Amino acid sequence: MAGMTRTPFIAGNWKMNLDHLQAVAFVQKLHWTLKDAKHEEGSVEVGIFPPFTDIRTVQTLLDADKIPFSLGAQDLSTHESGAYTGEVSGQFLAKLDCGYVIIGHSERRQYHAESDEVVAAKVQAALTNGLVPVICVGETLEEREESGPTAVSVAQLTAALDGVPADADVVVAYEPVWAIGTGQVASPEQAQEVCAALREVVAGTLGADAAARTRVLYGGSVKSGNIASFMREPDIDGALVGGASLVVDEFAAIIRYQKHVGV
């Protein structure tokens, strides 16, 4: 199943950083930087995942300047509408041209007590609204020591894909919790092992076609200096980038990983 042509996806998860004014400056500068560097549009899909309050502004800018970045949100409600103070519906995100939504990031699992059931409900809410869920899974250091590198991620993804139809488009992101924002990056071999196991989960739940087309990303302290080593692995199709997605030159260098290290 590895080796299929899947468009690499470099996704910037801004988390709670950059307000809507900073977002405009950032997106314009990133676009110019990639243009100046003659980045070949389409060879790598670039995704921007800003805070909710930036999305309308970024959508308008992408549209007006014909900037070919994909847009996504960092979370959504399990509900469609109603008395859910503070929540944001997938319907609203779809109307803002969001193509993607991150679901089950470890910070949501940890700080907002998101269970596997909530994650699965959010995956359904995304698909109902035509959004591609970017399903995040990953183990803590204790879990890795207790049950090995793959068990937690496999269980989390299996739960998240419950009830998902075989023709659904999903993206999977393997983010070991111990590697997020710590500078302690997983080795490409470690990440490949888990990403291959996650592709097997997609094969077992959604079928071989889905496994062949589904992009599996690695996330956790990805930088311009290590991205190429991950992208060489057969089951790693891109990266979910946190801290390094907030620095234009660094994020641009990650997007242009083919240029600065031969692959």
Ligand code: PGA
């Ligand atoms: P990081 O975050 O790149 O800052 O480690 C990755 C993520 O949480 O998506």
